[in-house]
Amino acid sequence: ETGVTQTPRHLVMGMTNKKSLKCEQHMGHRAMYWYKQKAKKPPELMFVYSYEKLSINESVPSRFSPECPNSSHLFLHLHTLQPEDSALYLCASSQRDVTRGYTFGSGTRLTVV
Amino acid sequence: KQEVTQIPAALSVPEGENLVLNCSFTDSAIYNLQWFRQDPGKGLTSLLLIQSSQREQTSGRLNASLDKSSGRSTLYIAASQPGDSATYLCAVNDYKLSFGAGTTVTVRA
Numbered sequence: 001e002t003g004v005t006q007t008p009r010h011l012v013m014g015m016t017n018k019k020s021l022k023c024e025q026h027m028g029h030r031a032m033y034w035y036k037q038k039a040k041k042p043p044e045l046m047f048v049y050s051y052e053k054l055s056i057n058e059s060v061p062s063r064f065s066p067e068c069p070n071s072s073h074l075f076l077h078l079h080t081l082q083p084e085d086s087a088l089y090l091c092a093s094s095q096r097d098v099t100r101g102y103t104f105g106s107g108t109r110l111t112v113v
Numbered sequence: 114k115q116e117v118t119q120i121p122a123a124l125s126v127p128e129g130e131n132l133v134l135n136c137s138f139t140d141s142a143i144y145n146l147q148w149f150r151q152d153p154g155k156g157l158t159s160l161l162l163i164q165s166s167q168r169e170q171t172s173g174r175l176n177a178s179l180d181k182s183s184g185r186s187t188l189y190i191a192a193s194q195p196g197d198s199a200t201y202l203c204a205v206n207d208y209k210l211s212f213g214a215g216t217t218v219t220v221r222a
Contacts, residue, residue, distance in 0.1 A: 006156075042202060042212035043157070056209070090156055098144040099164055102210060106156035 002027060004105035006091050012111045015081060021108045023074040023091030029103070032074040034066060035090040037107070043090055049074060050096065081112045115140045117205050119213035127221050132190040134216045136203035141181050148177055148188050149202045151215070157202065161188070193220045 005024045013019050023032065031050050035043035048056035049068040063085075065077040074091055091105045116139040126132060136146070145164045149157040161177040163170040163186070169178045174191040190197055200215040 042214050043210075045209060048209075088154065092157075098206065098208065101145070101147050101159055101162035102204075102206075103159065104149070104157035107154075109154060 004091055004093055004103050006089075006105035006108050008108060009106065010109045010111075012113060013078065013081065014113055015083070017081075018077070018079040020078065021076040021089055021091075021110075023076075023093075023105060024072055025093045025103070026072055027093065027103065028071075028095075029093035030071060030096050031094045032068060033092040033094075033102070034074070034076050035092065035104075037088040037090055039087075047076075078110075081110075083112050086111045115143075115205055115207055115211040117203060117211050117213040119201075119203060119216050121216060122214065123217045123219075125219040125221065126193055128193060128195060130193055130220075132188075132193050132197070132218060132220075134188040134190075134201050134203075134218070136186040136188070136213055138184045138186075138205045138211070140207060141184050143181065143205050143207045145206050146177075146179055146186050147204045147206065147210070148175075148186075149204060151200045151202060153200075160201075193218075195220045195222045 007022045034046040037043040046060045047066045052068045067075040088107045090107045092102045094102045118137045120135045147162045148160040161170045163179045176189045179186045198220050200217045202215045204210045204212045
C-alpha cells in the first residue's frame with residue numbers, strides 16, 4: 001500500500017476530552033511529520049520524527065503530545081485543547097535522503113467545542 | 114529564516130487558458146522545491162519535485178522551472194480545465210519545508 005493514511009478524517013472534541021490522531025505509512029520512509037493548517041493559511045510544522053526519535057519540536061504547547069512507536073506509525077495525542085486549536089492536522093513522511101520529496105496524508109479536520 | 118512568497122494570491126481564468134503561478138524564496142541554499150495541489154478541506158497532493166540542480170521538471174500538462182540563484186520558481190499549467198481549480202502551494206526544502214501561502218485558482222467553464 002502506498003501513500004500516507006490518516007484517521008479519523010473528522011473529529012469533534014470537547015475541551016476536556018482526550019483523543020488521538022493516527023498516521024500510517026508503508027513506504028519505508030524514516031522521517032514523519034505533523035503539520036497544522038488553519039483555514040486559508042499554509043501548513044505549519046509542529047513535530048519531526050527521524051528514525052522514530054523526536055528531532056524537531058516547533059515550540060508546540062504540551063497539550064499536543066506526539067508519539068512514534070515504530071517506523072510506520074505516528075500519533076498525535078490531544079488533551080485539554082482550546083477552540084483555537086481547531087484546524088486541519090496533516091501528517092507527512094519522507095525518506096531521510098533530502099533529495100526525495102514529501103508525501104502528505106488527507107488530514108484530520110479537528111473541531112474543538 | 115526562509116520566506117516563501119506566492120503571487121498572485123488568487124487567479125480566475127476561462128477554460129483553455131494557460132496558467133502561470135509564481136513562487137519566490139529568500140534563501141537560495143535549498144535542496145529542492147516541491148509544488149503541491151490542495152482541494153478545499155483536503156490534504157496536499159504532490160505535483161512536481163524539482164531538485165536544486167535542475168532547471169525544470171515536467172509532468173503531463175504541468176511544467177515547473179527553477180532559478181535557484183534568483184530565488185524563483187514558476188509552475189505552468191497548459192490548457193487549463195475546470196478540474197484544475199484548487200489551491201497550489203510551493204514548498205522549499207532547506208532541511209525543513211517552508212510553504213508559501215498559495216495561489217487559489219478558479220478555471221471557469
